[in-house]
Amino acid sequence: MSPVFGHGRLRLYLLKLLDESPRHGYDVIRELEDRFMGLYSPSAGTVYPRLARLEAEGLVTHQVSEGRKVYRITDAGRAELGARQGDLDDLEQEIAGSVRDLATEIRSEVRGSVADLRSELKAAAKDVRRVNRAQAREERSSHRPSGDPFRTDVERSIEWFRNELRNLTRHGSRTAEDLAALRELLQRTLDEARAILER
Amino acid sequence: MPQWRIETPQSLDLEGVRRLEVRMVAGNVDVVGRTEDADSGAAQVEVSQLDGPLTVNLENGTLTIVHERLTWGGLLDWVGNNRRASATVSVSVPADCPVELGVVSADAVVSGISADRTAVKSVSGDVTLDGVRSDITAQTVSGDLESRRLAGTLRFTTVSGDLTVVRGETDQVKAETVSGDLTLDLDLLAGGRIDVSSVSGDLTVRMPETVGLTVDVKTMSGSLDSAFSGVQSERRPGKSSMRGTVGDGDGRLSAKTVSGDVTLLRRAANGSA
Numbered sequence: 001m002s003p004v005f006g007h008g009r010l011r012l013y014l015l016k017l018l019d020e021s022p023r024h025g026y027d028v029i030r031e032l033e034d035r036f037m038g039l040y041s042p043s044a045g046t047v048y049p050r051l052a053r054l055e056a057e058g059l060v061t062h063q064v065s066e067g068r069k070v071y072r073i074t075d076a077g078r079a080e081l082g083a084r085q086g087d088l089d090d091l092e093q094e095i096a097g098s099v100r101d102l103a104t105e106i107r108s109e110v111r112g113s114v115a116d117l118r119s120e121l122k123a124a125a126k127d128v129r130r131v132n133r134a135q136a137r138e139e140r141s142s143h144r145p146s147g148d149p150f151r152t153d154v155e156r157s158i159e160w161f162r163n164e165l166r167n168l169t170r171h172g173s174r175t176a177e178d179l180a181a182l183r184e185l186l187q188r189t190l191d192e193a194r195a196i197l198e199r
Numbered sequence: 200m201p202q203w204r205i206e207t208p209q210s211l212d213l214e215g216v217r218r219l220e221v222r223m224v225a226g227n228v229d230v231v232g233r234t235e236d237a238d239s240g241a242a243q244v245e246v247s248q249l250d251g252p253l254t255v256n257l258e259n260g261t262l263t264i265v266h267e268r269l270t271w272g273g274l275l276d277w278v279g280n281n282r283r284a285s286a287t288v289s290v291s292v293p294a295d296c297p298v299e300l301g302v303v304s305a306d307a308v309v310s311g312i313s314a315d316r317t318a319v320k321s322v323s324g325d326v327t328l329d330g331v332r333s334d335i336t337a338q339t340v341s342g343d344l345e346s347r348r349l350a351g352t353l354r355f356t357t358v359s360g361d362l363t364v365v366r367g368e369t370d371q372v373k374a375e376t377v378s379g380d381l382t383l384d385l386d387l388l389a390g391g392r393i394d395v396s397s398v399s400g401d402l403t404v405r406m407p408e409t410v411g412l413t414v415d416v417k418t419m420s421g422s423l424d425s426a427f428s429g430v431q432s433e434r435r436p437g438k439s440s441m442r443g444t445v446g447d448g449d450g451r452l453s454a455k456t457v458s459g460d461v462t463l464l465r466r467a468a469n470g471s472a
Contacts, residue, residue: 099289099290100247103229103231103289103308107308110328110329114347114365117384118363121384125464132424
């Protein structure tokens with residue numbers, strides 16, 4: 001469970017555990033599990049590299065005993081622990097805290113990452129939308145060149161015709177005969193238009 | 200059959216817990232799965248604030264924590280009832296314990312649970328899930344559902360609650376919403392399905408660029424956008440659609456909205472999130 005440790009605090013806690021007594025790696029893992037009531041169970045892949053790094057920094061050292069590495073804190077390690085006593089106190093207090101504190105921490109962390117994700121995806125969505133709109137505009141303009149005055153005029157005439165016709169049919173009641181006659185007229189007009197344009 | 204009527208803040212240590220049911224009116228309920236002593240069913244109930252009595256009951260492995268007279272069906276009836284019932288309850292249970300949670304306005308956190316089933320019902324309380332690996336069913340009226348490190352399947356039904364999934368690994372998400380927004384950042388397992396229907400809620404889904412997906416999205420008046428080039432949208436007044444295939448087309452994304460926008464985003468393989 002990641003929320004418990006962050007920003008080098010696991011490193012600090014490892015020093016503290018080794019200050020209490022020398023331990024081998026597996027002991028360290030068990031000890032962490034116990035102190036966190038099983039809520040935090042670090043893997044060997046988390047703990048061993050950190051122990052190795054502490055050793056590289058000269059804060060711990062190890063001896064091999066019965067084929068296992070037993071880690072022990074150095075004076076430099078103790079000095080580091082002393083220098084960060086405040087951080088350690090905070091950490092211990094949190095560990096002594098309860099499920100409620102853990103849950104509060106989880107809640108605020110999840111809320112934070114939810115807010116981050118939503119704003120990140122909102123921004124990404126905006127980008128995609130902008131690109132798509134620009135593409136669509138380009139396609140439209142390549143399909144029908146807007147500079148063609150004949151087309152523009154035809155569009156305008158059709159629009160005018162549609163509006164006039166709509167106004168004419170808005171009032172009064174119409175019969176099925178009226179509708180049929182009107183359809184026939186429109187069909188004839190379209191045929192005549194075709195005859196003109198296909199000359 | 201051990202039963203406790205809790206009227207003052209206190210903590211109970213229990214054993215033999217195999218299932219958890221919580222029904223609460225107001226306050227907070229936190230459920231955390233623990234791996235230590237899971238075999239013996241070790242659990243802890245910590246009640247830290249209390250206004251009105253709670254009943255805790257352990258019977259045949261089922262741990263029940265309830266505000267009196269609040270039944271599953273009665274969650275909605277409680278709204279407008281002015282009898283006071285509020286508590287802050289924190290529970291740790293074995294991580295493999297199925298959890299059933301019902302709240303009126305209480306906020307809930309469920310964390311570290313890997314059980315077959317997890318069910319949450321909420322009227323207006325917000326629900327936070329962290330590291331839940333389960334078949335999850337969640338229903339809310341106006342409560343939000345926020346989830347991180349989700350694994351398994353999720354069925355979510357809401358009126359106006361928002362759903363946000365941060366880095367979920369799933370083979371099925373099914374969500375129905377009226378006006379709640381859905382924001383999903385997912386790794387869809389092979390052959391996985393996402394099914395969404397919404398009236399005005401927006402859907403934003405992000406998936407890895409390596410995903411295999413067949414997309415079928417319809418809307419009446421929402422806008423449709425995709426960052427995957429294999430997915431094309433067709434706009435018509437009153438009826439737009441977005442369809443296409445990404446990669447091997449193995450998974451499915453189906454969505455229907457009336458006026459909600461649908462946006463499909465791509466996450467780079469290196470996984471900046």
